[in-house]
Amino acid sequence: xxxxxxxxxxxxxxxxxxxxxxxxxxxxxxxxxxxxxxxxxxxxxxxxxxxxxxxxxxxxxxxxxxxxxxxxxxxxxxxxxxxxxxxxxxxxxxxxxxxxxxxxxxxxxxxxxxxxxxxxxxxxxxxxxxxxxxxxxxxxxxxxxxxxxxxxxxxxxxxxxxxxxxxxxxxxxxxxxxxxxxxxxxxxxxxxxxxxxxxxxxxxxxxxxxxxxxxxxxxxxxxxxxxxxxxxxxxxxxxxxxxxxxxxxxxxxxxxxxxxxxxxxxxxxxxxxxxxxxxxxxxxxxxxxxxxxx
Amino acid sequence: xxxxxxxxxxxxxxxxxxxxxxxxxxxxxxxxxxxxxxxxxxxxxxxxxxxxxxxxxxxxxxxxxxxxxxxxxxxxxxxxxxxxxxxxxxxxxxxxxxxxxxxxxxxxxxxxxxxxxxxxxxxxxxxxxxxxxxxxxxxxxxxxxxxxxxxxxxxxxxxxxxxxxxxxxxxxxxxxxxxxxxxxxxxxxxxxxxxxxxxxxxxxxxxxxxxxxxxxxxxxxxxxxxxxxxxxxxxxxxxxxxxxxxxxxxxxxxxxxxxxxxxxxxxxxxxxxxxxxxxxxxxxxxxxxxxxxxxxxxxxxxxxxxxxxxxxxxxxxxxxxxxxxxxxxxxxxxxxxxxxxxxxxxxxxxxxxxxxxxxxxxxxxxxxxxxxxxxxxxxxxxxxxxxxxxxxxxxxxxxxxxxxxxxx
Numbered sequence: 001x002x003x004x005x006x007x008x009x010x011x012x013x014x015x016x017x018x019x020x021x022x023x024x025x026x027x028x029x030x031x032x033x034x035x036x037x038x039x040x041x042x043x044x045x046x047x048x049x050x051x052x053x054x055x056x057x058x059x060x061x062x063x064x065x066x067x068x069x070x071x072x073x074x075x076x077x078x079x080x081x082x083x084x085x086x087x088x089x090x091x092x093x094x095x096x097x098x099x100x101x102x103x104x105x106x107x108x109x110x111x112x113x114x115x116x117x118x119x120x121x122x123x124x125x126x127x128x129x130x131x132x133x134x135x136x137x138x139x140x141x142x143x144x145x146x147x148x149x150x151x152x153x154x155x156x157x158x159x160x161x162x163x164x165x166x167x168x169x170x171x172x173x174x175x176x177x178x179x180x181x182x183x184x185x186x187x188x189x190x191x192x193x194x195x196x197x198x199x200x201x202x203x204x205x206x207x208x209x210x211x212x213x214x215x216x217x218x219x220x221x222x223x224x225x226x227x228x229x230x231x232x233x234x235x236x237x238x239x240x241x242x243x244x245x246x247x248x249x250x251x252x253x254x255x256x257x258x259x260x261x262x263x264x265x266x267x268x269x270x271x272x273x274x275x276x277x278x279x280x281x282x283x284x285x286x287x288x289x290x291x292x293x294x
Numbered sequence: 295x296x297x298x299x300x301x302x303x304x305x306x307x308x309x310x311x312x313x314x315x316x317x318x319x320x321x322x323x324x325x326x327x328x329x330x331x332x333x334x335x336x337x338x339x340x341x342x343x344x345x346x347x348x349x350x351x352x353x354x355x356x357x358x359x360x361x362x363x364x365x366x367x368x369x370x371x372x373x374x375x376x377x378x379x380x381x382x383x384x385x386x387x388x389x390x391x392x393x394x395x396x397x398x399x400x401x402x403x404x405x406x407x408x409x410x411x412x413x414x415x416x417x418x419x420x421x422x423x424x425x426x427x428x429x430x431x432x433x434x435x436x437x438x439x440x441x442x443x444x445x446x447x448x449x450x451x452x453x454x455x456x457x458x459x460x461x462x463x464x465x466x467x468x469x470x471x472x473x474x475x476x477x478x479x480x481x482x483x484x485x486x487x488x489x490x491x492x493x494x495x496x497x498x499x500x501x502x503x504x505x506x507x508x509x510x511x512x513x514x515x516x517x518x519x520x521x522x523x524x525x526x527x528x529x530x531x532x533x534x535x536x537x538x539x540x541x542x543x544x545x546x547x548x549x550x551x552x553x554x555x556x557x558x559x560x561x562x563x564x565x566x567x568x569x570x571x572x573x574x575x576x577x578x579x580x581x582x583x584x585x586x587x588x589x590x591x592x593x594x595x596x597x598x599x600x601x602x603x604x605x606x607x608x609x610x611x612x613x614x615x616x617x618x619x620x621x622x623x624x625x626x627x628x629x630x631x632x633x634x635x636x637x638x639x640x641x642x643x644x645x646x647x648x649x650x651x652x653x654x655x656x657x658x659x660x661x662x663x664x665x666x667x668x669x670x671x672x673x674x675x676x677x678x679x680x681x682x683x684x685x686x687x688x689x690x691x692x693x694x695x696x697x698x699x700x701x702x
Contacts (some may be wrong), residue, residue, distance in 0.1 A: 015492050019546045023488035030341070034348070043646045045352060062375045063351065123377040154367075156492050 001036045001139050003092070003165030005029070009152075010159040010173070012181075024155050028148050032164075036142045037073045038066065039136045041089065051125055052133050059124035067123040069143055070138070073243060074118060079248035079263070080256060082220050087115035089135025091218035095225065108223040141168035142201055142244030149199075149240070167202040169246055171195025185234045185288075186270055189279050192289040193236060193266075200287075201243030203251040219252045226252045229271040235285045237265040257282055326656075326663035328355040328478035335394035335418075337385055337409055338401030338487070339372030340500070342423060342651075346398050347375045349652040353659060363390045365496070385409050388503035389416040396445070396662060398655070399423060403515070404508040407432040411414030411439050419445035421658045425518040425679040426672070428510050433676050433683070434701055448658035448668035452650035453523040455657035457669075458597040461592050465599060466527050469607070471585025474564060476525050479581040481516040486544045487552075503547050510686035511550045512570040513537065516579075518682030521558065522674070523581045523592065524566055531677055532566065534557035534696050537688030543573035554689045558681070568685070595646045603641040675702045 007028060011021040038047040047066060054060045061068070064244065073086045094106060109131040117126045127134070136143070141164035152160050152172055159173035160179050171181030173196070180196035193200055205217055205226070219226045233250040237243040246260050246267070254269050261267055261282035268288060269280040281288060332355060336343050339361050350356050358376040362385055363369040369381045382388040389397075389412060396419035399409050406427050413420045426449065427433040440447045453459045465471075489500040502508040503515060510518075525531055535558045539551030543567055552573050580593040587605035591598050646653075650666040654669070661668040688695040 016490065017487055017546075019488060019544065020490050022486055023490040026485050026488075027490060034344075038348075043647075047351075050352070061377060063377050067377065154492075157492060 001032075001137075001144070001164060002040060003141070004219045005162065005164045007148075008161040009157055011157075013158040021157070024151075024157065028151060028162075031147060031151065032144055035140065035147070039138070039140045040122060041133075048134055048136060051127065054127065056127045056130040056132070059119055059122065061122060061124045064123065067118070067120075069139075069241075070118055070125055072143075073119075073136070073145055073245070075141060076242065076245040076249075078112065080246070080260070081253065081270075082113045083249035083253040083256060084138060084245045085115075085220040086134045086136055086139070087112040087132055088138070088218040088220045089133035090115065090131060091220065091223055092137075092216070093131075093133050094223070095121050095218070096242035097216055099289055102152050106238075112220040112223075138203075138248040139241050139245050141165060142199065142240035142242070145170040145199060167204065168240055169193075169200040169202070169273045170240055171196065171199070172197055174269045175232050185268065186232065186279075189270070191234075191268060191270075191279065193234065193287045194200075194289060195236070195287060198236055198238055198285065198287060199240035199243045201237070201240065201247035203235075203244075203247035205231060205251065208283070217248060217251045223254075226253060228252075230254050230269060231272045232270045234268040234270075235260075236267075236285055254280070305469045317676045326355070326660040328663050331355050331357040332393045332659060332662065333357050333359040333393060335353050335362065335388050335397045336372070336376075337362045337388070337397055337399045337413075337475040338362045338405075339368050339375075340365075340400070340402075340484045342373060343368075343398075343400035344372060345649070346375070346400050346649055346655065347372060349648065349655055350398070351376070352648070352652065353656060355663075356659065359393045360388050360391060365500070385412050389413065389418065393429055393549055394418060394422065395418070396659075402502045403510070404428045404432075404502060407435055407543055410436050414443035414445075414447070417444040419447070419662050421448045421450060421655060422672070422675075423450040423669075424522075424675050425510065425514050425604070426675050426680050427679060428508060428514065428683070430680060430683060430701065433679050437676040437702060446658065446666075446668060447672055448654070448660045449670045449672050450651070450654050451519060451522045451526075451590075451670040451675050451678055452594075452654045453519065454670040455654040456594065456646070456650050457653060458595070458646055459523065459526075459592055461526055462592060462599070464570075466583060468504060470588055470599065471583060471590060472587035472605070474528065475584040476564060477566040477583050479523070479566065479568050480577055481512065481520065481579045482575050482577050483572060483579070484575040485572055486546070487550075487572055488546075497566045504550050506549050506690065509550070511539070511689060512552075512554050512572070513556055513685035513689050514679075514682040515557065517568060517685050518678050520568065520579070520581055521566065521685070522670075522678035525584070525674075525678060525681075527583060528560075528564075530560055530562075530564075531699065532697060534559050534679060535681070535685045535688045536694045537685055537690075538693075539689040542571070548595075550687060556685045556688060558685065568653055594650055613650055629701055636639070644654060664699075673702070 007025055009021050009025050040046045041048055051060050077085045110129040115128055115132040145168055148162055161171055163169045169183055175181045180194040183193045185191050185193050217226045230251050233247045235243045235247040257267055259261045261284055266285040266287045315642045335349055350358050359378050361372045364383055373381050397413045400423050401409050403425055410422050416463050426436050477585040487503050491497040491500055501507040535556055537556040539554035541551055542553040544552045553571040582589055582591045588601045635659050657669045681697055684695045684697040
């Protein structure tokens with residue numbers, strides 16, 4: 001994750017006073033830090049680094065929470081025809097986004113849809129090729145927001161707003177009695193998301209490495225950076241993890257918009273040459289204001 | 295333990311001193327090898343217990359097979375962190391299940407006596423978090439019972455197993471600081487120390503740290519760990535302590551000060567100046583030993599030596615890399631420093647890859663595997679705990695308290 005998280009917790013309508021709410025905020029921050037420590041590919045002692053460092057073919061046992069995340073990733077990979085795939089970490093290495101030099105001329109070592117195997121009986125994960133590298137970067141923040149949402153519910157907090165790195169957003173409850181939480185997701189075109197107990201995942205091409213405007217979002221099917229005109233994808237879903245994963249998948253495969261929209265989310269796709277009338281929006285949940293649907 | 299703010303620390307150093315990062319040659323893997331996985335149970339899976347669970351999963355030849363907590367919600371959360379472990383709501387049930395060879399105890403301080411004694415009687419290896427106890431009576435009872443325990447009994451004074459602290463102690467012991475001048479430590483962290491809960495009875499049970507009858511405040515809970523670093527380095531214990539404290543920020547009718555200061559005095563006139571607060575995080579947690587040739591600062595994941603301008607150059611310094619820190623030139627002691635420089639990582643410095651509790655647990659398991667002695671025994675921890683108890687009493691009474699080790 002490695003990004004700034006910000007939390008606003010409103011004690012109104014909760015069983016806690018100001019001190020209690022501050023203590024809850026402390027607990028939530030610890031939970032965020034804990035998952036950062038476990039999922040960071042930049043920490044050699046994180047759980048994901050240990051999975052990636054284990055010998056290919058040798059199962060690595062993980063805890064129940066992490067195994068559930070792996071299963072969720074597996075199912076999201078299937079839903080998106082492989083456009084979202086945590087094995088895309090392999091490509092981040094090949095394309096020089098990690099500490100290794102760029103090796104993009106090399107062929108894909110393995111079909112990334114078969115890059116790893118999960119064993120539910122033993123809660124183990126096995127990498128199926130030595131060059132496979134798992135990376136939860138496209139879902140970790142959303143996954144943590146879902147855990148925070150669960151904790152907020154447990155503590156009886158009614159209204160809260162949390163974001164991780166500005167790209168994963170949880171609007172829990174409402175901003176006040178009459179308004180949902182409002183997030184400006186684009187100023188050109190002018191687009192706001194109104195969140196009432198719902199999450200937002202935003203995927204944006206960044207780290208462009210060359211004049212072809214290829215960014216850091218990898219297409220697991222071609223093995224190359226996603227090559228399209230998508231500039232930003234905004235996806236809203238009750239689960240922040242799913243919103244994050246769908247946003248990444250749509251950055252790679254914008255043609256999936258209608259299928260994923262049917263899975264109960266709102267989607268806005270902005271392209272590099274977006275004019276207001278060209279924004280592609282499917283607003284099943286009614287979160288976008290001023291939507292110019294086409 | 296929290297990291298010290300290295301940049302702040304270095305930028306405040308005087309221009310005439312040089313900073314050396316003391317970094318041990320860390321082994322990437324644990325030092326021990328067991329014939330069969332060690333079956334470990336964890337008692338108490340609150341915040342500290344969950345950290346222990348997380349670190350145990352990193353260690354080889356270890357299988358967390360059981361855990362115990364009287365709080366159902368915490369137990370459920372703990373079980374999610376260890377696949378295959380069985381949950382218990384009493385220590386007796388866990389010990390009699392036959393599922394554990396060793397137990398890590400991370401319950402609240404005032405329950406250590408009851409839990410530890412049952413584990414000693416069961417003959418399992420025990421890692422007991424520190425402070426050992428909240429009263430001298432409990433401290434003595436644990437210490438006495440540990441003497442006849444069959445297993446390897448380790449106390450969780452984490453500095454003693456910390457590779458940075460071990461390396462820096464070597465410099466201290468070989469006269470790098472020369473004449474000891476004084477010692478200072480702080481623990482600064484902004485947090486209200488409250489464990490939230492919707493249920494009043496549960497909140498009361500979980501917030502033992504804010505109850506003076508069940509805990510020893512900042513001096514006991516944090517000071518004990520930090521005072522022990524000085525005990526271990528100097529081989530001496532303070533004989534009396536003056537303390538004071540007050541609530542500076544968390545005005546929620548608490549009876550435990552959120553900010554304290556203590557001066558611990560040795561019989562030769564040396565002192566430890568200690569302050570701790572829950573109202574400000576500046577500087578984090580660290581200890582400093584000042585000497586006439588150098589000062590050693592220890593920040594749990596990092597350690598440095600600041601040499602005086604008139605201190606003699608030691609042989610190893612010629613092999614060390616040099617770094618520029620604001621106005622000061624530092625000498626870096628890092629294994630493989632040339633390689634790190636090539637990777638552009640030298641300026642970032644090198645800290646320990648794991649938190650302190652990892653090394654304490656690794657040391658304990660290493661002692662079990664090799665039938666050896668852990669870095670910190672219960673008797674050493676009992677003395678450190680006695681210092682923490684006395685310091686807290688001094689804080690609560692704004693008084694000078696004599697420290698009595700006679701009963702230990």
